[in-house]
Amino acid sequence: MKSKHFPKSFKWGVTISSYQNEGAYNTHGKGPSIWDTFTNRKSFKKGNGNTATDFYSNYKTDLDHVKALHLDSFRFSLSWSRIFPEGVGEVNPEGVAFYHDVIDYALKIGIEPWVTLYHWDLPQALQDQGGWTNRDILGWFEAYVNFCTKEYGLKVKTWIILNEPMSFIGLGYFMGMHAPEKKRLKNFLPAAHHATLCQSLGGRLVRKNVENAIIGTTFSCSYVRPLNRRVIHKKAAVRIDALLNRFFIEPALGMGYPIDAFAGLDFMSKYIKPGDEDLMPFDFDFIGVQYYFKIVAKFSLLPPILFATEVPAEKRNVKINAMNLEIYPKGLYKMLEQFNTYSGVKDIYITESGVCFEDDIEDGKIQDKNRINYFKKTFKYTLKAIENKIPVKGYFIWTLVDNFEWAEGTKPRFGIIHTDFNTQKRTIKKSGLWLKSFLSKRK
Template sequence: MSSNPAPIRKDFPADFRWGVSTSSFQIEGGAREDGRGESIWDRFCAEPGRIRDGSNAEVACDHYHRWPQDLDMAKALGVNAYRFSIAWPRILPNGSTGRGPVNEAGLAFYDRLVDGMLERGLDPWATLYHWDLPQTLQEQGGWTSRDTVTAFLEYTDIVTRRLGDRVGHWITHNEPWCSCMMGYWEGVHAPGGRSLADAMQACHHVLLSHGQAVALIRRNSPDAQVGITLSLHPIAAASDSAADLAALQRHDGLRNRWFLDPLFGRGYPEDTLALLGEAAPRVEAGDLAAIAAATDFLGVNYYFPEVVQDDPDPTTGGPTRTRLVEREGVERTGFGWEVSPQGLVDLLARIQRDYAPAVIQLTENGSTFEDVLTTEGRVHDTERLSYLQRHLAALRQAMDAGVPVKGYFAWSLLDNFEWAEGYLRRFGLAHVDYATQQRRLKDSGLWYGRFLNE
């Protein structure tokens, strides 16, 4: 465990952004209301065996109806920024206007939500895509099809013209690795594909849609800042052997550099392209220049480090011929993820050294443990509280070393639908009783509020 003491708010700049993060599919519910269309995650949840507890997100946290209460909670915590995502199927139930009309009721919901944030002094941070692709687009190939890039731009134009006068920060995509690699290759997320070539083409189209959307967002929301959020990991070799050190480089190429390099104008890493062979994506003239569009910030989601070992067997080692191994004797979350505040310091230092973004926003950081609700209605989540305090101390350490982090968003305000885990994992600062929809701040949330209100 880190020996750094718990930080205080005065350790951070006065203009530092403090927030919480949420996502539409995980909290909204209202899946069959007001004209919302079906998403790939609705379809995925309906397929037997896809979700560990057999659940779905048709109700989730019922945020669609209870958003005033949730924003009141965020305000009471003392955050000054609220990260949320917009459900594409609420805006364009069939994916694009060529397949059906814009859903005014969906736009009106986000009008109310954004206005509610502003009324409470919360700066809206909108994510345009947090994985809930309209199912109609998936039936035409989803992100493997270049037509989905066009559809995303139309959706972005509609949303940013409607909300661009009030939303000052836009994130185009959340975690392309998860939406593409876990969704089109590993098969554990929607849409459940098992093709590496499809995953790589999806990655390219997601990055292309990001790059092409930047100028569009700035036109419709001229005073706003625009960025993208990546899930990134510090990576260590399992040993000092030449084989494991080479494995580290290969794994990093697909896990981190595949996204960072093109976003920062370097194109796709040549060593990774060579590993992919025929699975490499089709790239058209002008694509790489579009992907490298200048942005105002890089969003980073940090949860855990990875340790890799050489695995020359392609059936187990995949395209990078590597496998993940677990360090012994380390603290782990309920997900089995290694708890490593130092990993956050190492990751941020690496990003700054290799890419030098002008601004980094830590757009997600959080943990899941086995929460127990006491008879007094309290959740003594000692492990999550410690995790939060130690990672904030690590963030301060990275900033002291010169990394330009300007904001921290805890994942998440609420316990929610945790994708393929259903409701088995709880990340929230607030406990949600899904039977009654009662919210209770956990000890970690109570501490975060005291920290922010010092």
């Protein structure tokens, strides 16, 4: 397999996010986000994103690396609280100017900017009013998206509305593992429904404000298999698949929530107001698939309603990454197949895929053989999908530089470029050099 085997129009990009990379958490008028609050509390022991990779100061260096590695697209997110410090109201001109600078420099060196409007860092001022559980977020989000699309829409043509709604809602408003540390269905259900509405609301605003816009949204997904052939485990896998892989895409396609999978989702009706079902769908130009690991499901009495749980990868004698999740590149192909079964899906982009390992340093160099093998396999399955008429139009690597990996801190390293968090020195890993060689042959 060589890069020239891919269509000439195929996009090769890399993805970062505002909180994980920018740093400058209280600089030039930026307001606090829920992640600033979460990581700066005394009980959190894995560091914070106050500096992160200091993209705020190093954006030209990082974009130069994107260009040098022969990538053509750069996906990044806007920090809502850098633009609106209080979430709504007064605009922060220095925050607005920063993103103009990033976009302008990307365009100057021939890199296409892709903007993600929301990548998890909700302004703390809005969380103080209930955050995603408060239906008022529809108005807050509308004002934010309306401003951003009018401000940057002449320069940016590809827009992503939400990054992985199941991740930030499930981990932040049900399991309490991520900011803002909320738990229980009473938080999850309204937050999930409001995210569904905002997903399509954002799409409609981009369509209205940006001429010739290409609009998408992204979904986290995991390839789910039952523990064995027993019916109870098969049904458990169906429920987990519905929650992780179907929950947000099906409403966007006009199919409603996947209540067929398990009765517990009927509780959503409490939060669905008259007219909402007409507001949930949007005709996206593409969807983003974000794949990292496989899940093996089994029946369990806990949690209730779902009655299913995951069998930990470290107990299954499989290859795992630095976060103890199963490495299963073929699962990417399986998920591309699954999303392609929806008649409403047009184009598909792999908007994130990557793997984290501890650095393999030999003779002072980062060898990175495992990450190279991962990319070789996922690129192979991506090409197989294209050959089988699945409309995959691009692959965005997670991520450019080792960054602040949310609740896991800086230990998991996903970057194709090593970050020394003490000095902010960047060193291209062997995986980055391999990628550069791979992409150089497509010309």
